[in-house]
Amino acid sequence: MDGLDDVVAADTVLSDVDGANGRLVIRGFALEELAGHVGFEDAARLLLDGMFDELPETPEFSRRLGLARCEVFEQVAALDAELASRPPVDAVRALMARLTDGDDLECALRLIAGPAVFTATVIRARRGERLPPPDPALSHAADILRMATDAPPSAARTAALDAYLVTIVDHGLNASTFAARVAASTLAGLTSAVLAGLSALKGPLHGGAPGPVIEMLDDIGSADRAAAWLDAALDRGERLMGFGHRIYRVRDPRADALKQAVRALAASSPQLPGRIALAEAVEAAALEVLRRRKPDRSLQTNVEFYTAVLLEALGFPADAFTCVFAMGRVAGWIAHAREQVLSGRLIRPKSRYVGPTPRQAA
Ligand code: ACO
Numbered sequence: 091m092d093g094l095d096d097v098v099a100a101d102t103v104l105s106d107v108d109g110a111n112g113r114l115v116i117r118g119f120a121l122e123e124l125a126g127h128v129g130f131e132d133a134a135r136l137l138l139d140g141m142f143d144e145l146p147e148t149p150e151f152s153r154r155l156g157l158a159r160c161e162v163f164e165q166v167a168a169l170d171a172e173l174a175s176r177p178p179v180d181a182v183r184a185l186m187a188r189l190t191d192g193d194d195l196e197c198a199l200r201l202i203a204g205p206a207v208f209t210a211t212v213i214r215a216r217r218g219e220r221l222p223p224p225d226p227a228l229s230h231a232a233d234i235l236r237m238a239t240d241a242p243p244s245a246a247r248t249a250a251l252d253a254y255l256v257t258i259v260d261h262g263l264n265a266s267t268f269a270a271r272v273a274a275s276t277l278a279g280l281t282s283a284v285l286a287g288l289s290a291l292k293g294p295l296h297g298g299a300p301g302p303v304i305e306m307l308d309d310i311g312s313a314d315r316a317a318a319w320l321d322a323a324l325d326r327g328e329r330l331m332g333f334g335h336r337i338y339r340v341r342d343p344r345a346d347a348l349k350q351a352v353r354a355l356a357a358s359s360p361q362l363p364g365r366i367a368l369a370e371a372v373e374a375a376a377l378e379v380l381r382r383r384k385p386d387r388s389l390q391t392n393v394e395f396y397t398a399v400l401l402e403a404l405g406f407p408a409d410a411f412t413c414v415f416a417m418g419r420v421a422g423w424i425a426h427a428r429e430q431v432l433s434g435r436l437i438r439p440k441s442r443y444v445g446p447t448p449r450q451a452a
Contacts, residue, residue, distance in 0.1 A: 095336070099437070100263060100271060104137055104425050107262035109337035114344065116260055125347040126354075130230050130255040131155060134202060134421035137260055141428035142195040156226025158199035159207050159233060162189070163224050166211040174215040178410040179292045182208045183285060191279030193431070198424045201284045205420055206230060209413035210237035213406070231255060234417060239405035246358045247404060253351035254400055257344045258393060258415055260422030262337070266290040266297065267419075267426050274427035275437040283427035284420055291419065292412055294331070300411040302331040303398035306372070313371035320372075320379045330376050332395030339388045348396035355403055362403050369399045 106115040114121040117136050124133055131152045138145055146154065165188050173181045185208040189200050203224075211221045214237075225233050228243070231251040235243035261267070270287035274280070291297035310319045320330060335342055356362045373391055380389040401411050430437070 093336070099268065099439075100426075100430065100433075102263070102426065102429060103140075104422070104429060105260040105262050107337050109335070109339055112338055112340040112343050114261065121257065121343050121347055125257045125344075126249070126253045126351060128256060129252045130259070130418065130421075133256040133259045137421050137425035138195075138198065138428070141425055141432070142198065144195055152229060153226065155199050155202060155230055156224065156228070156233070158196075158203040159224035159230075160226055162200055162203045162207045163221070165189070166207065166221055169208075169211055169215055174212060177292075178209060178212045178407075179288070179298075179412045179416070181212045182413050182416070183288050183292075185211070186281070186288060187285055189281050191281040193280060193428075197280050198428075201280055201424060202230075202420050204284075205288075205413055205416040206234045207237065209410055209417065210234065212413070213238050213410055235404065238410075241405055244358065246355055250351050250355045250400060251404060253354075254348060254397065254414075255418035257347045257351075258397070258418045260419070260425065261344075264296065265293075267423060270423040271426050271430040272437045274430045275435065277431065280424055280427055284423050287419070287423035288416055291416060297394075297412045297415040297419070299331045299392075299394035300398035300401065300415075301408040303395055304402055304408040304411075306331060307365075307368060307398070310368070310372055313368060313375075316372045316375035317379060320376050321383075324379065324383050330380065332392055332398065333376055333380060334387075334389040335392045338390060338392070341390045342392045344393035345391040345396055348393065348400050352396055352400040352403060355400070359403055365399060365403070369396070 104117060108115070116124060116133070117139070131148050135145065135148055135151050145151070165185060168185060168188055169181065173184055182205060186201070186204045189204055190197070207221070207224060214221045221237060225236060228236065229248065232243035232248045235241070235247055235251055241247065266287040269290035270283040273286035274283040294302060310316050323330060352362070352366060356366060373395060377391065380387070397415070398408070398411065401414055402408065406414050
């Protein structure tokens with residue numbers, strides 16, 4: 091009960107995480123039908139359908155999201171040297187907090203634009219560079235790559251980032267989405283809900299894992315060192331980042347979607363095939379070590395393992411991976427926040443008091 095395992099806290103039309111069968115359904119579509127087939131804007135629209143008074147078709151939605159990126163860009167001057175020196179997710183959260191609260195689609199679009207523009211700002215600032223202004227004519231994924239990375243947003247790179255953003259756009263009542271729904275249920279507004287989601291996302295047990303996956307791959311270095319390294323990590327009582335999940339007891343379907351996306355990129359990057367080979371060897375060794383050391387558990391690869399390989403290949407710095415996660419998941423948080431508000435119910439569970447009883451008055 092401590093972690094609310096198996097407690098149903100909301101009815102949702104947004105997504106279904108079927109842990110026993112390793113399936114993720116987003117508004118009636120299996121993940122495999124969406125990832126690699128539709129762009130981020132389509133997936134965001136799919137989630138937001140019915141949550142606002144208006145929702146334009148994808149081309150107009152994309153145009154307005156581009157304009158929202160330009161609007162949000164006006165806030166980037168608030169990034170001072172002190173803020174830029176903090177972990178990227180903390181700096182991005184501080185910048186997100188400058189966006190006005192609200193409940194309409196315009197507010198939602200600014201909030202979707204925010205992690206994209208602010209993460210790129212932070213990445214550039216730490217290299218002593220200024221963020222190039224957003225290009226509202228580009229797709230969201232292409233503009234993110236143009237703003238945040240050095241390589242141009244080729245069709246292959248844009249498709250890979252789209253596949254990533256779609257894969258992680260929503261995932262049932264995970265910790266950050268629950269946090270967003272709790273904040274939204276008080277009618278605090280969408281910005282508050284998104285800030286609650288982002289705050290819950292940053293921890294290493296949720297969206298903060300892929301950075302450490304890169305550290306693990308770098309530290310292991312070659313396939314022959316994997317098993318010994320992984321055993322030693324477990325001996326120290328550590329968890330292997332990118333493995334295990336509260337709900338999936340079989341393989342996380344998002345891991346496969348991302349493995350496919352990263353393989354599709356391999357042809358366009360000379361170093362990537364070697365990196366994928368190392369990742370696959372470490373994955374196989376980790377699954378074997380976990381089977382041997384935790385035989386009563388079913389610990390499988392989760393979304394964060396191939397997230398790390400993909401985002402590294404796209405040129406994002408490892409300590410900004412959580413922010414890139416937020417670029418996609420923000421659409422899910424907003425859809426859930428609106429769904430919660432439309433349900434009209436404040437979330438207010440009970441706790442069980444297990445402290446001392448009051449002493450009798452003398
Ligand atoms: N490495 C080693 N042992 C593990 C791992 C792991 N990755 N995951 C779970 N275990 C062990 C736990 O130590 C525990 O063992 P114990 O009962 O002997 O103490 C047992 O398996 C069950 O673990 P729980 O804590 O009950 O699993 P829970 O559902 O709470 O945790 C979580 C899920 C947090 C994802 C966990 O698997 C983990 O810490 N993984 C590593 C971090 C990670 O990859 N996070 C990203 C998750 S995906 C996402 O949020 C987007």
